[in-house]
Amino acid sequence: HSTTKTSPEDLLINYKGMLYPSILCNVEMFQALETFEAREDDLLIATYPKNGTNWLIQILHEMVSLVHNREPLLDATMIEFGNPEILARYKDRPSPRILSTHLNFQNIPKPIYEKKVKILLVVRNPKDTAVSFYNFYNSLPALPSYNAWDSFFKDFMNGKVVFGQYFDFVATWEKHFDDKTMMAITFEEMKEDLPTALKKISDFFHLSLNEEQINLVASRTSFNSMKDKSENTHGKLGDSFFRKGEIGDWKNYFTEDQSKEVDAMFEKYLAETKLGKLLNY
Numbered sequence: 001h002s003t004t005k006t007s008p009e010d011l012l013i014n015y016k017g018m019l020y021p022s023i024l025c026n027v028e029m030f031q032a033l034e035t036f037e038a039r040e041d042d043l044l045i046a047t048y049p050k051n052g053t054n055w056l057i058q059i060l061h062e063m064v065s066l067v068h069n070r071e072p073l074l075d076a077t078m079i080e081f082g083n084p085e086i087l088a089r090y091k092d093r094p095s096p097r098i099l100s101t102h103l104n105f106q107n108i109p110k111p112i113y114e115k116k117v118k119i120l121l122v123v124r125n126p127k128d129t130a131v132s133f134y135n136f137y138n139s140l141p142a143l144p145s146y147n148a149w150d151s152f153f154k155d156f157m158n159g160k161v162v163f164g165q166y167f168d169f170v171a172t173w174e175k176h177f178d179d180k181t182m183m184a185i186t187f188e189e190m191k192e193d194l195p196t197a198l199k200k201i202s203d204f205f206h207l208s209l210n211e212e213q214i215n216l217v218a219s220r221t222s223f224n225s226m227k228d229k230s231e232n233t234h235g236k237l238g239d240s241f242f243r244k245g246e247i248g249d250w251k252n253y254f255t256e257d258q259s260k261e262v263d264a265m266f267e268k269y270l271a272e273t274k275l276g277k278l279l280n281y
């Protein structure tokens with residue numbers, strides 16, 4: 001690691017063996033979350049970082065605002081971020097609330113699955129995820145910097161990055177995947193055909209958007225449209241969240257060996273699973 005920014009020790013916390021950004025996460029909040037008051041009609045987005053979180057949050061806000069005739073709330077934050085006082089704000093939000101998390105399945109608040117909250121899991125090719133994450137680490141002051149791609153790649157593969165290891169994350173969700181309360185969608189299928197993906201999402205959450213509304217949401221959530229609005233939605237961090245939005249940037253970073261290493265992990269943990277087949281890679 002380079003030490004041009006605050007030292008990694010100060011930027012990261014370790015909670016139950018997992019790293020989190022200390023500016024956003026703390027132990028009190030993790031404890032308070034255990035009794036998070038979930039509602040049956042909450043809509044939850046679950047993602048490993050850089051898998052399309054902000055894209056999906058915006059999409060759901062646009063959909064819900066059309067269906068329920070309310071202003072889209074551009075509060076793109078994870079339920080595990082901030083201090084316990086923030087949870088009081090969640091209580092004031094009208095249903096359906098849009099929630100999002102980067103937590104592994106076993107760390108999400110139990111009330112969420114006890115109430116059978118509908119969960120949309122978004123997954124992205126692990127190689128593009130790693131490249132996006134690497135650039136994100138280097139562009140955010142709140143995360144340690146890496147001098148070289150190779151050293152980030154090692155930490156990514158060993159789960160020494162915030163929110164842990166990609167394959168672990170997907171495996172914990174895969175284990176509890178059930179078709180009634182969970183739907184999975186890939187970043188790649190959204191890139192290839194956004195309106196079709198939006199229709200699936202709308203149906204899953206019973207939002208019943210018509211074709212015109214789907215097309216409106218698609219145009220408002222295209223990469224360029226979101227990038228243009230990013231100063232409003234994400235302030236100075238806009239450029240870090242909307243970098244390229246492409247499939248296949250990994251080819252500009254990975255060595256042949258690194259690519260094989262990811263393929264082997266994929267083969268071992270995901271190839272035979274429902275989610276692995278969906279990633280189809």
Ligand code: A3P
Pocket residue numbers: 047048049050051052053054055128131132133135221222223224226241242243244245246249
């Ligand atoms: P890149 O770094 O590859 O550009 P997250 O929101 O989970 O942090 O994910 C960020 C990634 O999603 C970034 O990937 C970002 O560009 C991409 N992204 C965000 N909005 C997008 C959109 N509307 N269309 C395509 N990609 C988008």
